[in-house]
Amino acid sequence: MSGQGHARPVGRGRLMTAGAALATLLLGAAVALLELGLLSSREDLWRTRDDAPLIAALALALMAVPAAAFVHQVSRLAQATGERRLAALRLAGATAGQVRLIAARESGRHALAGALLGGAAALAFALVLGVSPWWTLVAPPVVVLGGVLSGLMAGRHVIASPLGVVRRARLRQPRALDLVLLLLGGGMITAGFVLKHWFITSVLVGVGAVVLVFGLTLAATWLIRASARRAGRRAGTAEALLAARLVEADPRAWARTLSVVGLTVFFGAGVTTQQTIVLLRDVSSSFEAGYRLVYLALLIALVTSAGALVVHQAEDLLDHRRSFAALSAAGAPGDALGRVLTRQALIAATPVCAVAAVAGVLVVVLPLVDVFPWTGLPLTLGLAGAMAGIGVLGASLVARLARPILARALHPGALHR
Amino acid sequence: MLEARALRKSFGRTTALEGVSLSIGEGEIVAITGPSGSGKSTLLHCLAGIIRPEAGEVTFGGRRVDSLDDAGRTRLRRESFGIVFQHGELVPELSAMENVALPLLFGGHAGQESLRSAMEALERLGVADCAERLPGELSGGQSQRVAVARALVAGPKVVFADEPTGALDSLAGELVMKELVRTAEAARMALVIVTHDNRVASYANREIVLRDGRVAG
Numbered sequence A: 001m002s003g004q005g006h007a008r009p010v011g012r013g014r015l016m017t018a019g020a021a022l023a024t025l026l027l028g029a030a031v032a033l034l035e036l037g038l039l040s041s042r043e044d045l046w047r048t049r050d051d052a053p054l055i056a057a058l059a060l061a062l063m064a065v066p067a068a069a070f071v072h073q074v075s076r077l078a079q080a081t082g083e084r085r086l087a088a089l090r091l092a093g094a095t096a097g098q099v100r101l102i103a104a105r106e107s108g109r110h111a112l113a114g115a116l117l118g119g120a121a122a123l124a125f126a127l128v129l130g131v132s133p134w135w136t137l138v139a140p141p142v143v144v145l146g147g148v149l150s151g152l153m154a155g156r157h158v159i160a161s162p163l164g165v166v167r168r169a170r171l172r173q174p175r176a177l178d179l180v181l182l183l184l185g186g187g188m189i190t191a192g193f194v195l196k197h198w199f200i201t202s203v204l205v206g207v208g209a210v211v212l213v214f215g216l217t218l219a220a221t222w223l224i225r226a227s228a229r230r231a232g233r234r235a236g237t238a239e240a241l242l243a244a245r246l247v248e249a250d251p252r253a254w255a256r257t258l259s260v261v262g263l264t265v266f267f268g269a270g271v272t273t274q275q276t277i278v279l280l281r282d283v284s285s286s287f288e289a290g291y292r293l294v295y296l297a298l299l300i301a302l303v304t305s306a307g308a309l310v311v312h313q314a315e316d317l318l319d320h321r322r323s324f325a326a327l328s329a330a331g332a333p334g335d336a337l338g339r340v341l342t343r344q345a346l347i348a349a350t351p352v353c354a355v356a357a358v359a360g361v362l363v364v365v366l367p368l369v370d371v372f373p374w375t376g377l378p379l380t381l382g383l384a385g386a387m388a389g390i391g392v393l394g395a396s397l398v399a400r401l402a403r404p405i406l407a408r409a410l411h412p413g414a415l416h417r
Numbered sequence B: 001m002l003e004a005r006a007l008r009k010s011f012g013r014t015t016a017l018e019g020v021s022l023s024i025g026e027g028e029i030v031a032i033t034g035p036s037g038s039g040k041s042t043l044l045h046c047l048a049g050i051i052r053p054e055a056g057e058v059t060f061g062g063r064r065v066d067s068l069d070d071a072g073r074t075r076l077r078r079e080s081f082g083i084v085f086q087h088g089e090l091v092p093e094l095s096a097m098e099n100v101a102l103p104l105l106f107g108g109h110a111g112q113e114s115l116r117s118a119m120e121a122l123e124r125l126g127v128a129d130c131a132e133r134l135p136g137e138l139s140g141g142q143s144q145r146v147a148v149a150r151a152l153v154a155g156p157k158v159v160f161a162d163e164p165t166g167a168l169d170s171l172a173g174e175l176v177m178k179e180l181v182r183t184a185e186a187a188r189m190a191l192v193i194v195t196h197d198n199r200v201a202s203y204a205n206r207e208i209v210l211r212d213g214r215v216a217g
Ligand SMILES: Nc1ncnc2c1ncn2[C@@H]1O[C@H](COP(=O)(O)OP(=O)(O)O)[C@@H](O)[C@H]1O
Pocket: A412, A413, A414, A416, A417, B011, B014, B015, B016, B034, B035, B036, B037, B038, B039, B040, B041, B042, B043
């Protein structure tokens, strides 16, 4: 109801362009780095180990999944772009098809602008690295396609029922399908590792990871909402109360962005556990290059998902521009509102990263219970804890990065209409 | 108690205020009226210390407001002023009671105590039955009364209201104004109401008319 004037669509459009640019850059950079990793590790890795392609596939999947999730996140931003305006078009007599086309053209345009910018940056990055730049050119079309597709799907409920622009307060009940997704994703990844063919494996691991992320997102939604409720009950300050209620109202958005962080922590904990076992049992050192590649991929995944988190927080702030500006006008200190952002990230990220780290350790340790070097348990747990810590820390750092956006949102100009 | 002298404020090339002076006494109810774009909201924001004028000065209880830094003005707004906007601008994810408790919580009051005071404020405005509901579940008149409760809860000396009934039908608007004026009078708060509705202005002891950023009468 609180009309946002003209500021909101413009803000979202710019955000969409910036997001698309970042997604393109990350995707392009991931491809370039993978190329570099394959080139540099070919000597010791490719000749000596038959499961080296698996590691490469795992690395590629690790990089592609967050990039895809990020594009999706940015697309959602396009989707939200003027839901009200789409509804208004429908009310003014446009058909559902016409509205879809308008939305697709708009989000496609922003995605294109961003993809061109990001593509140029990725190209430059590949040239600096000294790898063939051609592969990085895959990134821009992927991002543009994502933008157009998301535009076509934009505001589905708005298009179906123009008056349906109410807040999505109701949370879907859990269904058996959510569990099936987890099993399916896990199954595909396992199958990929069993098959050991570099192409089939990367496809299975990649698609399996995407399915897994969807399943995890659904599971994380519940975890995050429970965490937010708990935080809300114990909240004693305005920051704590606001943070808890904001997360509780939209746990799915947090789950969507954090599932990639969670996946990164999961793989990170798993890989460090495995590496600990390898080190302690003193198996061949030809793993080294492979681990470097995987850690590189994990780092990229973390950075990418951090990007998705920034987008999410920016979107959240745009949504709350007016009510936050009103709080600020009523005397809420700016840094207290800044702490709301950090707290939100902590409430949402802590349970997700903790569960992911535990799961990552268990997945590696359980099949190896009989050969696991138990003296290494403290080290394993410490490393897993560190992985979870990195995830949580990353999320809260992102919240700090979003503070300048907050400062702009709190500007009294936001009250002007 | 609240005074402004020769205020000037412009946004880019539009001059929103030019040489505005006024004085508001304790417990006084003042209406600021004038056509749309005449600078009413800008004046309100300058008086309330939300924005700074380019020239002129604002004093509250003898202390300069406009020369305070950001933190100082934030604190002044929290402790001495209350503000109501046209659309309430409640936080949609918080219940009515939690919304009303926010100014107290931001002021460092304890959680339970803040919620209790919030409940009392809601009772005074006749919307106690809405305490647990989210703003999206309230009617326009109800949510505006919740917004008024939020502005009054910390016991301000001055309450600023920018078109508080602008988004309501006349019946709901009447009710909001009645409750606002009654509560403000009971606590001897000064009330500065921006409006272009004559019926709203009729609640005031005094009317200040703005035209093109200047006081017209
Ligand atoms: N934040 C702002 N940015 C740009 N122009 C503004 C801003 N606030 C007010 N103005 C301009 O200043 C003039 C007075 O605005 P305002 O005080 O909102 O008038 P009123 O409340 O009487 O309708 C208008 O021309 C308006 O467009």
